[in-house]
Amino acid sequence: MTPNHTCSIEVLNHDHSYGKAWRARETAFALAKGTLEESYVVLHAYCEALKIENPRTVFEIELEESKYFKYVFMVLGASLRGFKSCRPVIIIDGTHLKGKYKGTIIVGVAIDGNNQLYPLAYAIVDSENDRALKWFMTNLKAAIGECPNLVFISDRGQSIANVIDIVFLNSYHELCTFHLKRNVENYFKDKVVRKLFHDAYRAYRESEFKRHWVQIVNYKNGSLATYLEDASIQWWARCYQFGNRYDNMTSNISKCFNAITKEVRVLPATSLLEYIRGMLQGWSHERRTMWSNSTSTHLVYAEEIMSLECEKARRCRVNPIDYYRFHVKDGGIDGIALTLENVVTSNCSVWRFRVRMLLLQLERAILIHLLYAADCIVM
Structure with a gap:
């Protein structure tokens, strides 16, 4: 039978010392979790x-x-x-x-x-x-x-x-890059460097990085550039990274x-x-x-990416070159026109992760174009 523990109001209102309360806490903790x-x-x-x-x-x-x-x-x-x-x-x-x-x-x-x-x-x-x-x-x-x-x-x-x-x-x-960005901001005591660094490390291409790097070099006679160079550019800049960090910055x-x-x-x-x-x-x-109850063949994360890329693909302009090549224009990529063949055969390390996203988007755009063309022929 479980004993009926009672505690009077007088005991609860008693002014216990801090030391006694701490020892009671330690004893209770030891009984529950061990010493x-x-x-x-x-x-x-x-x-x-x-x-x-x-x-x-x-x-x-x-x-x-x-x-x-x-x-x-x-x-x-x-x-x-x-x-x-x-x-x-x-x-x-x-x-x-x-x-x-x-x-x-x-x-x-x-x-x-x-x-x-x-x-x-x-x-x-x-x-x-x-x-x-x-x-x-x-x-x-x-x-x-x-x-x-x-x-x-x-x-x-x-x-x-x-x-x-x-x-x-x-x-x-x-x-x-979050820790490095915070260190840079604390060191220079200026929030301007936060945006300069943010734009530089997120650049996918060297040409884009160099545009931002010019602004970094011009900041306070190159002091910010020296600080970032000491941290090894290839360790934090996306376009110069040695390994594939899968966009985990x-x-x-x-x-x-x-x-x-x-x-x-x-x-x-x-x-x-x-x-x-x-x-x-x-x-x-x-x-x-x-996952055992899931009816999808894709992960939730993959489904979200494919849905987003399909929406982007609807805004692309697709012009056929021949039966196997297509000229895809997307204003979101600085107005640069890419061909599917160039994307597939590209060995540029700068695009190692971004190419996968672009390829998915371009494939969806071409597929939508072909389906639309097929519907027109049937009509």
């Missing part, structure tokens, strides 16, 4: 249980002097299998823990085919220093192996740049994950990792249920 010390003790057992229940899970623990906790790294087996179907882009970011022993949780987040958040790897470390980041990236590479054309996106931290060059030799590193998606875990970052290490595991399990179930 921080106990969490580190059961971490090894949790690791083995996770590997048994989730095949191919990678769980590594680093100790100092063979007895003191230092780092922990986790990638779920299901996440590894799903990553093969994601875009080869990993966004790295870290955020502070709120518990007694502080620390930092580093996350590696990918994006799935439906343009949704896909958390991949996590590590609890002391801080975002060279040693901790190298340990994280080394374990990440051991988990995912060699990925062709892999791109990492992060803020402008020298530590992460150095580690990527050492561990992932065949990958590319790009900067989060910022690390905002990793910030979304950090926001989701904001309230639980006070939990002990084991409880925090278990919360993340449970959250991913729930997401996987929801997405699996949604």
Whole structure:
């Protein structure tokens, strides 16, 4: 039988000291989630249980002097299998823990085919220093192996740049343009530089970028240009990027994950990792249920893009050249006329992502033109 707990008004109105209230809070927290010390003790057992229940899970623990906790790294087996179907882009970011022993949780987040958040790897470390980041990236590479054309996106931290060059030799590193834009604005104390930088990094073509770069060079005797050159233009400018970042110009998606875990970052290490595991399990179930009941052959994200491009295609002017080539004019592309043949055979790296969108739009425009012509012939 459950005891009937009662509390008088006199007890509630009693003026308790802050220290007593804090100790009561800590006791209640320990009873519900366990103590921080106990969490580190059961971490090894949790690791083995996770590997048994989730095949191919990678769980590594680093100790100092063979007895003191230092780092922990986790990638779920299901996440590894799903990553093969994601875009080869990993966004790295870290955020502070709120518990007694502080620390930092580093996350590696990918994006799935439906343009949704896909958390991949996590590590609890002391801080975002060279040693901790190298340990994280080394374990990440051991988990995912060699990925062709892999791109990492992060803020402008020298530590992460150095580690990527050492561990992932065949990958590319790009900067989060949102962080760089904010740094530029704070450094120059002028909102004008925000638009100058925004127009430059979003340019698809070198000719367009150079027009904006002239304005940047003329700003305060070239001080802004020097600042941006120090950040390596190929790391932030879309038209000069080495790898294909699939239009992911910022690390905002990793910030979304950090926001989701904001309230639980006070939990002990084991409880925090278990919360993340449970959250991913729930997401996987929801997405699996949604797609199993879907009647469409395309993802929601793809359907939205195709619908938008079809609307744009209706505004294009299509002039046949012969049976296989068409001259498509779209005023939205600076009045430049493109042929379908040129778009298909183009090897220009500047258009690596944009060409896909243009091709989809041009194909729809040509299809609409042919269908209209067929209707006219029938009539």
